[in-house]
Amino acid sequence: MSPFGRSFADGDRIEISGAVIRLKVHARARRVSLRLDRSRREVVATAPSPRRLGEAAAFARDRIDWILARLAELPSALPLAPGARLSLFGAEVVLGVGAGRARLVKPDPDGPGQILAPGAGEPYARAVQRVVKRHALEELSALTAIHARTLGAAQPKIALTDARSRWGSCKPAVGVQPAVIRYSWRLALAPPEVSDYVVAHECAHLRELNHGPRFWALVEALVGDPAPHRQWLRLHGARLHAVGATEAS
Template identity: 35%
Template sequence: MSIIRIPGDPPLEVTLRRSARARRYSLRVSQLDGRVTLTLPQRAPEADGLAFVREKEAWIRRHLSDRPEDHVVRAWGTVPYEGRALPLVPGTGRTPQLREGGLAVPGPAEDVPPRVLAFLKTRARARLAAAADGHAAALGIGYRRLTVREARSRWGSCSSRGDLMFAWRLIMAPPEVLDYVAAHEVAHLVEMNHSSRFWAVVGGLMPGYEAPRAWLRANGSALHRVRFGD
């Protein structure tokens, strides 16, 4: 992959991605993070790709302007946490602590975004592990390993070896949404498909899962628009 830059106000950055299956140029503007990607055939000249981007510049800028604004976490604003806007307030000590008035974050203002991010990832792992453990115990089965990471394309996954993966950003959603994703992936330990049998397992673990599933479909992109610092 390579990046081309188009001058303007603001300048545009376009990621070039070559694909052996591509037969024509195609542009995509991500609603998650505003990333602009041009996919071009394997042997297409880069100069032709640049010309195509310039031709579509107005289209790109229109789509970027229509995209909802990012939520940038800064001192002393707010951060989404378990479905609510959690105020960030000055704190003491070495690590952020939940207080009645919000999340108390120690250190200077420039250290707030990375410390809040670390706090969220730690909380996400603990909550997801607890949820997965509970659902696995309800089924009388176990899993091999659990990882939590940044994931753009899916909220969770279950491998054929029994490894579970979850997106840490689920900690920003309401608790029942996180619990639904945990139940969904644990159910794959029994049914590695999305058949009626699979959904019956999910429903047994979490009756009423349809509501948090709908919430995630409607609001999940907003979780990806939370950024930590400029």
């Protein structure tokens, strides 16, 4: 029995001093650890096996000051609700309510664009997110095609994720199977030069499956100095994960 007087299962959530802690089993983990999940605005306590979840919960309790400090650093959540404003690849859009299929209305010279979706609450938010993802897939695919062509590489398959800690990943081609590049759909919310950098970064992996000097030379040839874009993601990436989140009650 754990010090909490109960046993735990993978996926259980506990509350300590107002902070939500999610318990997770990860078979590859070597030890108990804590991780901040910015998009869900909670801390994940990971254990190598179910029998050590009580230990993970106790570790979270012992580190509650660290947990509260990390949660306090998170930017305010931006729920996807009517009236909210987003920036999609640098273009401002306002969320509104409209009948029929959720859709993006491109901006005109007189004002911002709109995302119109039916309903309210969580169904509305999911519909808006689908629109943003469709737009992200279109734009990121187009950028990928440009950079891959510049590098003389075959066009990879493109997929979207909502990864918590990576903005992109590249799986190399195997035999007749093409390479696969996965991007966080939240790159649609970043400045266009930042999302373009991430695309260039992953496309450079089509030629160099490492982060050595030749890899960075390819990135610089595609988008110039990557340092400002990397810094932007370090400083402001949490803001992208706050979009669509809700404040903890």
